[in-house]
Amino acid sequence: xxxxxxxxxxxxxxxxxxxxxxxxxxxxxxxxxxxxxxxxxxxxxxxxxxxxxxxxxxxxxxxxxxxxxxxxxxxxxxxxxxxxxxxxxxxxxxxxxxxxxxxxxxxxxxxxxxxxxxxxxxxxxxxxxxxxxxxxxxxxxxxxxxxxxxxxxxxxxxxxxxxxxxxxxxxxxxxxxxxxxxxxxxxxxxxx
Numbered sequence: 001x002x003x004x005x006x007x008x009x010x011x012x013x014x015x016x017x018x019x020x021x022x023x024x025x026x027x028x029x030x031x032x033x034x035x036x037x038x039x040x041x042x043x044x045x046x047x048x049x050x051x052x053x054x055x056x057x058x059x060x061x062x063x064x065x066x067x068x069x070x071x072x073x074x075x076x077x078x079x080x081x082x083x084x085x086x087x088x089x090x091x092x093x094x095x096x097x098x099x100x101x102x103x104x105x106x107x108x109x110x111x112x113x114x115x116x117x118x119x120x121x122x123x124x125x126x127x128x129x130x131x132x133x134x135x136x137x138x139x140x141x142x143x144x145x146x147x148x149x150x151x152x153x154x155x156x157x158x159x160x161x162x163x164x165x166x167x168x169x170x171x172x173x174x175x176x177x178x179x180x181x182x183x184x185x186x187x188x189x190x191x192x
Contacts, residue, residue: 001025001188003123004032006052006066011148012177016067019172019181024188032060045070045082046129049120057122065121065184069176071150072116073101073138075108084150098142098153111137115154115176119184128187132179147171 005026007013013028020026029035038055040048045068052066070081080087080101088096105111112135119130135157142152144164151163156174163171172178 002027003121004029004056004060004062004064006038006056006064008035008037012067015168015172015177016181018168019178020185023185027062029056032056032062034060038066040068043082045116046118046120046131048082049118049129050127053120053122053127063123065119067117067119067177067180069115069117069149071101071113071154073105073113075110075112076104079104094149098150101138101150102140102142102153105138111139113138113154115150117176117180119180121184121187123188123191130180130183130187132176132181132183134174134176134179 002025005013005016006029008029013026017026034056038052040051042048042051048068049066052068053064056062056064056066068082070084072078072081080097084097085092088100114136115134117132121128121130137155139153139155139162142164144152144162144166146166146168147164153162155162159166163175
């Protein structure tokens, strides 16, 4: 099966391909000739996933899936949430985002947080949503050089390392994106 993954984020594409492990062939936006930035103007993570999936289906006619992910920090009332990628500004710089987050939490003892990924699948005229959550804590410093985004400051439950310190094989089993993607795979397998 071939599906378009509505993303130009090469890190995310690589991670999804690794999680899918060849069970689905994915095409990037670049491969279908979509070079424009798809607007993410919804005020929820689910809404942005739906916007991106619908954009590709409506403009290009492909069955596709899109995801959106946010980091929700308890002490910050769920921020940065839907604005995770742009937390420190429209330039979407991961280091600036992490620095702003660590600064916002410097006086906080509650470091609990969760990553939330929602995948919107448009397939054969129907839409399906899949949600994955990874609970953990925000560390006091950035550690590790694997992964991307907030991975160096997120320590998942039951682990002493951050996502950026874990081997990709481990992260790709326990992450929010892995959980949502597994639901997508299970659904697609049930429709065969």
